[in-house]
Amino acid sequence: MKIFSKEQIYQADKLTTKRQSISSTDLMERAGTQIFNWMHMRMQGVQVPIHVFCGIGNNGGDGLVLARHLILDGYHVHVYIVNYGDKRSKDFLVNYDRIKSITKKWPILLKDIEDFPEIHPDDIIVDAIFGIGLNRPIDDWVKALFQHFKISKAFTLSIDIPSGLRTDKVPADDNGVVWAGYTLSFASPKLVFFLPETAKYTEQWEVLDIGLDREFLFTTTTEADLIGKPEVLSMYMPRDKFSHKGQFGHSLIIGGSYGKIGAVILASKAALSAGAGLVTSYIPKCGYTVLQSAFPEAMVMTDEDEQIISDITFDIEPTVIGFGVGVGTHEQTTTAFEAFLKTNKAPLVIDADGINILSKKPELFKLLPRDTVLTPHPKELARLLGTWKDDFDKLKKAKAFSKKHEVILVVKGAHSITVYQDKLYINTSGNPGLATAGSGDVLTGIITGLISQDYNPLIATVFGVYLHGKSADIAVEDYGYQSLIASHIIDYLGAAYLDLFKQPEQPIQDNKSLDT
CATH class of the missing domain: 3.40.1190.20 (Ribokinase)
Incomplete structure (x- = not known):
């Protein structure tokens, strides 16, 4: 199996929208729906609090799509926006409006430690904060949020990659990364899932197929291949x-x-x-x-x-x-x-x-x-x-x-x-x-x-x-x-x-x- 780089995934996204004549918002809808399907198949309507933490980029947009489907299917959902910066992605804003249209509980804005919600050990955390696009240091209050997740002992599901973990760099501070129990990775796993210094940030992982362009996936040469029985x-x-x-x-x-x-x-x-x-x-x-x-x-x-x-x-x-x-x-x-x-x-x-x-x-x-x-x-x-x-x-x-x-x-x-x-x-x-x-x-x-x-x-x-x-x-x-x-x-x-x-x-x- 190929392990695609961050840049190759971005390229695959662009080619997919072009060749399949869909918008980036449609592709985000597809990704968020696949995450929902994965969760719904395992939970089957079980009512436990699900805390969905969304950043303000495309990873956050994926989280908003997931949250909307969970709400529409009757799950007990709390949605939070981790307000880290001023620039919101276009697709995030589209899905922010969509989720506001279906619930009276608007997503709660988190700007500091005082805003953190109470999370219990039996709850579920969905981490859709940064994704693979993080390229700058994380503020202390966001690190504190990640530690809040860890201290709660709640099951943590990360979308694509644990937030704070980069695809090509070892974190300088363990506190600046979400420690995920499970990660749902789009198209392929990330190289960091297999390295001694970074594998610890996700206990398990699984690849979700979100329908990226097949020709690109099969013909593109990658730096790394994952070797298992089929290979x-x-x-x-x-x-x-x-x-x-x-x-x-x-x-x-x-x-x-x-x-x-x-x-x-x-x-x-x-x-x-x-x-x-x-x-x-x-x-x-x-x-x-x-x-x-x-x-x-x-x-x-x-x-x-x-x-x-x-x-x-x-x-x-x-x-x-x-x-x-x-x-x-x-x-x-x-x-x-x-x-x-x-x-x-x-x-x-x-x-x-x-x-x-x-x-x-x-x-x-x-x-x-x-x-x-x-x-x-x-x-x-x-x-x-x-x-x-x-x-x-x-x-x-x-x-x-x-x-x-x-x-x-x-x-x-x-x-x-x-x-x-x-x-x-x-x-x-x-x-x-x-x-x-x-x-x-x-x-x-x-x-x-x-x-x-x-x-x-x-x-x-x-x-x-x-x-x-x-x-x-x-x-x-x-x-x-x-x-x-x-x-x-x-x-x-x-x-x-x-x-x-x-x-x-x-x-x-x-x-x-x-x-x-």
Whole structure:
């Protein structure tokens, strides 16, 4: 699913009114009616106080349309105008007149703290104050209103985006944003719903279709795509009845050091479980017996050194190489890695200490094959990018890094983001159970195993991140968050593949995926 920018949504609005020969007021009526339909379907006439807070722009106009329909359907509605500024939008004024024509209770004007209404925990708040158009600081009395919402403990529904939250900036003050229980977003979710510093402002979200121009929605390229089951299903390559292991490539996992052979076992198992035809593990001698015993399906090659990787030479032709899990950053290992890069022609997936070596010796980046995949955890990412001031700055630096070095970068998190050039692929699978030792090694193995099967590196990364999270989502139903371990992710990879074909596929209504 595409995630449209603020500017693209404005463009879609204009094109829609032009191509459908409707006015902007008609489009606002459509949006407000869709919000009403959503609420009415869930409330079915239940009488609880509904407090609709409207700004004086188009978001406020949407709120006025909603309020009018709620009143006409017999709901218990209170309407307030948050009088923040002097400039009212044309469509707001049209709908202000319309609501005045159907009720003797004119909307109450809020200008200061003394005007705030009493709100009880069982009431409902509708936030239609600012929308995506906010472009200036918020006055203290408006911040106080947002805190009034929060203190009331009433359910808060935000229209399009929680008021005070911008689409392209992290708020400087938590008090200056509405904390929504639910957000109804027009056309697509907003990027801020998925970033660590801004996702907290809405607990759940859902996209409302307000009939924006289909051609524009389908043909417009966006900075970010949301990746869920429908998107990865289109990436999946089925197997032919007469296929054999030689058609699915040979994955080579290079890594391990004394005490860290387990990382190679996890990555190697994951590569084979993801579908690689063959897997060879290249490790120090100390891990030979352990790896052959723990993972008999793998072939094993050993370094001459007993405890570390000191020389990387092999007589096979791997389809893809995963490097770095548990390998350490010993001087001899670093030298061996550099020598390997100077002659290597195979695609690479680099994780853990492989990334740490690159961070210490950035001149090695020029030796990486184009579209090498890097899978750093947050601290490793900081070693690559340097410090960042907020999530938007982090993504900006990640895109610049990807373009400069021609690599694919996975920014791990609750919604892991695959960064390639200027494009972001935001994952929707996964859960807190993944915060466990070895889960990153498994991801490295999955991506390596997918590239082995001739998925191109970008598709393999996006698909791999999704499978990794979906496997954990299925496993957590049996193990819970706390007891999920990395091996379980591998054990449930088959179930994650099978889940791609389960029907029916439900549209996303919270922090999951949506097919446009």
